[in-house]
Amino acid sequence: xxxxxxxxxxxxxxxxxxxxxxxxxxxxxxxxxxxLAAMAADIIDFPLPTAPGGASIAATDET
Amino acid sequence: xSDPLGADASAFAIAAAVRNGTHTxxxxxxxxxxxxxxxxxxxxxxxxxxFERARSKAVAIDAxxxxxxxxxxLAGVPFGVKAMIDVAGLTTTAGSALHRSDPPxxxxxxxxxxxxxxxxxxxxxxxxxxxxxxxxTQNATFxxxxxxxxxxxxxxxxxxxxxxxxxxGFVPIALGADGxxxxxxxxxxxxxxxxxxxxGVVAREGPLGASGTISxxxxxxxxxxxxxxxxxxxxxxxxxLGRLFASPVDIADLxxxxxxxxxxxxxxxxxxxxxxxxxxxxxxxxxxxxxxPQRARAAAMLVHASESAVGKIGALRSRLDDFDPLxxxxxxxxxxxxxxxxxxxxxxxxxxxAEVVRLLDPLDVLLVPSTxxxxxxIGTATIMLDGNEMPTGPALGWFTQPLAGTGCPVLTVPIARxxxxxxxxxxxxxxxxxxxxxxxxxxxxxxxxxxxxVASRGSxxxxx
Numbered sequence: 001x002x003x004x005x006x007x008x009x010x011x012x013x014x015x016x017x018x019x020x021x022x023x024x025x026x027x028x029x030x031x032x033x034x035x036l037a038a039m040a041a042d043i044i045d046f047p048l049p050t051a052p053g054g055a056s057i058a059a060t061d062e063t
Numbered sequence: 064x065s066d067p068l069g070a071d072a073s074a075f076a077i078a079a080a081v082r083n084g085t086h087t088x089x090x091x092x093x094x095x096x097x098x099x100x101x102x103x104x105x106x107x108x109x110x111x112x113x114f115e116r117a118r119s120k121a122v123a124i125d126a127x128x129x130x131x132x133x134x135x136x137l138a139g140v141p142f143g144v145k146a147m148i149d150v151a152g153l154t155t156t157a158g159s160a161l162h163r164s165d166p167p168x169x170x171x172x173x174x175x176x177x178x179x180x181x182x183x184x185x186x187x188x189x190x191x192x193x194x195x196x197x198x199x200t201q202n203a204t205f206x207x208x209x210x211x212x213x214x215x216x217x218x219x220x221x222x223x224x225x226x227x228x229x230x231x232g233f234v235p236i237a238l239g240a241d242g243x244x245x246x247x248x249x250x251x252x253x254x255x256x257x258x259x260x261x262x263g264v265v266a267r268e269g270p271l272g273a274s275g276t277i278s279x280x281x282x283x284x285x286x287x288x289x290x291x292x293x294x295x296x297x298x299x300x301x302x303x304l305g306r307l308f309a310s311p312v313d314i315a316d317l318x319x320x321x322x323x324x325x326x327x328x329x330x331x332x333x334x335x336x337x338x339x340x341x342x343x344x345x346x347x348x349x350x351x352x353x354x355x356p357q358r359a360r361a362a363a364m365l366v367h368a369s370e371s372a373v374g375k376i377g378a379l380r381s382r383l384d385d386f387d388p389l390x391x392x393x394x395x396x397x398x399x400x401x402x403x404x405x406x407x408x409x410x411x412x413x414x415x416x417a418e419v420v421r422l423l424d425p426l427d428v429l430l431v432p433s434t435x436x437x438x439x440x441i442g443t444a445t446i447m448l449d450g451n452e453m454p455t456g457p458a459l460g461w462f463t464q465p466l467a468g469t470g471c472p473v474l475t476v477p478i479a480r481x482x483x484x485x486x487x488x489x490x491x492x493x494x495x496x497x498x499x500x501x502x503x504x505x506x507x508x509x510x511x512x513x514x515x516x517v518a519s520r521g522s523x524x525x526x527x
Contacts, residue, residue, distance in 0.1 A: 013399040019379055025392050032396030036368060039361035040404035043411045046358055 004041075006034040068094040070232025071517045074140040074289040075308075077235065078182065081124065081139035088121035088128075088139030092184055095141040099186070099233045107208045108228035110146050111153055112187040117141065120184045135182030136292050136302060143237040145222050146188035146205075147195065148172045148280065158191040158221075160204040160385045161378055173266035174238055174280050174297055181296040189237055190224030193387035195245055195278065196371060196394070197221050198456040199441070203387045207441060210253060211518035212484055216438035219249035219459060222283070226253035229283050230485075232517035236293045242278035242367045244463025247489055250283055250475040251433035252459075254485025255515045256290050256504065257283045261494045262470035265297045275370040276409070277363060277467055285515035287504035290474070294497060304501055312505040317427040319503065320349040325356035329448040329461055331436045333486050337478040338432050341488045344512040345503065347430065354418040356465040358411060363467040365400070365408035372397035412468040419469045423493050428503050432462045433475045433487035466491055474500040476507060479514035488513075 007030050014021050021029050065072045067080035068090060080086040096114060103109050124139055144150060147157040149168040156162045175185050190208045192200055200208040200223025208223045210216040211231035218227040222239025226249035229237050239246040241259040250257025258281045265280045282293035291304035321342050327335070341347075353359075376398050378385070386394060423429065435448050435458060445452050448461070466473050471494055475487040492499040507513040 010399060013401075017376065017399070019376060019395070019398055021395055022383070025395055028392035029396045029399075032393055033399065036365060036396070036400060036404065039365055040407065042361055043358055043365070044404075044407045046355075046411065048411065048414045 004034070004037045006030040006037065009033060009037075067091060070098055071285070072235060073286050074137060074235040074284065074292055075286075077140050078134070078136055078138045078292075081128070081182070082134040084128070086139075088124040088184065089118065091139045092117050092121040092141055095186060095234060102231060103233065105209065105214060106211055106227050106231050107206050108189055108224045108231060108233060109143060109186070110156065110188050110190050110205045110224065113150060113153055113185065116152055117184050117186050120179065124182060124184070135180065136305060137178060137236075137296055138182035140183045140236060141186045141234045142178055142183050142293075143186050143189045143225060143228050143234045144172075144175060145225050145237075145239050146191050147240060148174060148188070148238060150175060150185055150188060153188060156188070156205070157195070158193045158202050158205055159387065161382060163204060177266070177299055178236075178238075178293065178296045181292075181301070183236070183296065186234055189222070189228050192221035192223070193390045194371065194394075195221040195240060195242055196390040198244070198248055198459045200224060200227075200249070201389060201441070203389065209441070210438050212254060213438070215440055216484070217252065217441050217443075219252035219434070219438065221245040223249045225283050226250055226255055226257065229253070229255045229285060230515070230518045236282055236284045236289055238280055238293075239283055240278050240280045241467070243363055243467045244460045246281050246283060247433055247463045247473060247475040247487070248459055250477070251487030252438040252485065254477040254487070254518070255283050255285055256287060256477060257281065257475040257487075258290050258294060258497065258500070259473045260294060260297070260497060261472045264495070275373060277366050277370065285517070287476075287501050287508055290504070291501050304498055307498060307501055308505060311509060312502050314345070314502055314506045317499065317503065318425065319345045319347050319428045319430065320351050320426055321347050321430040322353045323350040324352055325465070326353060326431050326462060329435055329451060329453075329458075330432055331448065333437050333483075334432045334435050337486045337488050338430060340478060340512055341430055341476070341507065344507055344510050345430075351422060351426070351429065353429070353431075353465065354422060355415060359415050359465040359468060362408040362411045362415065363464050365404055366412060366468065368393070368397040369400050369405040369408075372400075416469045419471060420493065423471075427492060427496075427499050429491040431466065431489040431491060433489045434459050434463075435461050437484040437486050462489065470494050472497045472500055474504060476504050476513040477515045479511060
């Protein structure tokens, strides 16, 4: 799969919704999109279990 | 009981004094207004003060008492609100130059009406990051809010004005709004109590710029009892949680555990020690794995980011220069996010919230750090946590963000640390069980483990 290109996405999306991104903001906006893209990928790739197991509970070695 | 006219007066003490006639609401309000006039310029917690409105409300309360009316549980209690919440007669700015010249609000937000219906007196709006987008309350339009415990440090954000105003003793109660941690984070750094209520229990009408499904209004205060009184008022119930404080609290029946893994990493000595002190006081013997904390954080951030841009595209097109330089690039990015990311994040969030409820099934309260460290110096760009250099804003929210989408109530309690900078610990319970959080908080107060003394600038300061 082609790696996500935040600049290409920024250009396409800003054109699509007619929201210009000034050149001075471009790098910071792309960086924000890239950061959120990584988060989104982590969630989209996560297989939501149909019958999730319970969380583990363990005794501490303290107290 | 504290002097109802003093900076350290609790809402409970003020209301009792006004009810029994020891002090008038007018005297309480004048005392608060004088403190704010004298000390707010150094802290910048309030962005405006509704002098005449507050005086007029106080006179009405005193007149009602003289006429034999029943006094509410917040009778004569001054409070402030995050600047995104409508206060009739004042412009609602949400901390933005975009709204600085708007006409004044014509009616109070529902949350203001509810507190005033219980006798509270709204003093005015409190500073915030623009539209709640940030964690340090640095604001290009309304100035930077300073931490009353050490004015060279941040109060956290985005409800930093609310936390700082309570910590400084300007008001005993303030309202904040919490999307990713905007109540719990500044509560930790300013050493006050801060409640993110169960999602959906507080009226949403009124706040400007509040994120759609993840942000919620909640109270901040200097004692657990005042949180209970304020939350009762926000829910429109006169004395449900407040009744918990009628006698000493016992928590022997509660099952309290501590979160491990993610919540024990990227944490410095102060924050780890805070969790340890609460664990010892509560005799915590078990740790649990909080499900998918990294993805829960990611989902909450995606939901918050997408929802934060709603209604702003017009201004981003036509008034971009009026956005705060600290938020402008983020709002541009958020306005461009694809719907699929948001929808996947919401789907994950729904699954995750159910998982957290399953985790809590055999339990009552979960302990989690609030912030990974004490308040950084204002302007600090990055902080080091466990050898990882992180941007300050995301780092400060490291432990609040994964809980944001769960729908559970979460209370930050301030650890008693004489002569040291404040830090808090989060308590999380089942949706609708704020009562469990307040019982634990009250127990910790009784044990002297948590406390929120009014900041005495200089005496608590530890300059790093």
